[in-house]
Amino acid sequence: MVRVRAPLIYIFVISLSLLLLSLPAFAQPFGVYGPEGNVEDWVVIESSYATIFVDKDIRIKDVTERIDVSFARYDPIEKQLFLDKGTSPEEKLATKIDIIIRKAKKILDMHPHDFHVKIRVYGSGDEMWDIYEYIFKERREYKAFYIHGFDTVYIPVEYVTESILAHELAHSIIDTYFKTLPPEKIRELLACYVDVHLKD
Numbered sequence: 001m002v003r004v005r006a007p008l009i010y011i012f013v014i015s016l017s018l019l020l021l022s023l024p025a026f027a028q029p030f031g032v033y034g035p036e037g038n039v040e041d042w043v044v045i046e047s048s049y050a051t052i053f054v055d056k057d058i059r060i061k062d063v064t065e066r067i068d069v070s071f072a073r074y075d076p077i078e079k080q081l082f083l084d085k086g087t088s089p090e091e092k093l094a095t096k097i098d099i100i101i102r103k104a105k106k107i108l109d110m111h112p113h114d115f116h117v118k119i120r121v122y123g124s125g126d127e128m129w130d131i132y133e134y135i136f137k138e139r140r141e142y143k144a145f146y147i148h149g150f151d152t153v154y155i156p157v158e159y160v161t162e163s164i165l166a167h168e169l170a171h172s173i174i175d176t177y178f179k180t181l182p183p184e185k186i187r188e189l190l191a192c193y194v195d196v197h198l199k200d
């Protein structure tokens with residue numbers, strides 16, 4: 001666990017490498033679909049760099065509106081995307097996630113080939129912490145986390161912000177970029193650097 005200095009709040013996040021995980025561990029209690037649940041429980045949105053799974057009980061608009069990418073208005077390339085108001089909440093969410101990922105790559109100057117990540121947005125912290133507890137056999141109430149073995153960022157809707165997403169997505173970019181992962185502290189520093197400089 002790490003404590004991250006963000007502009008307004010302290011964010012508790014974690015980066016995890018799950019090479020130790022064995023898939024048979026997912027037999028119970030989440031049924032045949034594993035901790036990720038039944039495919040019917042999720043609305044799936046594809047962006048250029050991410051597959052975003054949103055709990056079907058959440059309004060997509062409520063997720064989209066929590067993410068502020070107004071920093072993109074100052075980028076000559078992103079500006080047009082940012083200004084495009086005529087799209088659905090799903091399209092807007094995909095666009096916002098892509099803007100954050102492109103910015104994170106730019107800040108890190110890391111551009112892993114064929115980068116693609118999964119993001120799961122849960123209805124509540126409790127639902128996500130249940131998944132964490134099931135996977136790691138201990139309960140940690142983080143605001144979000146990333147598991148490299150699953151290429152997935154986990155986050156409940158109540159903690160969705162551009163800063164927290166940028167931090168976790170940075171972990172994904174970093175872990176994908178390095179063939180041999182640097183030490184945990186270095187990866188954490190790099191991820192923190194991204195959310196601190198997201199709006200520069």
Ligand SMILES: [Zn+2]
Pocket residue numbers: 002013014015167171188191192
């Ligand atoms: Zn982190």
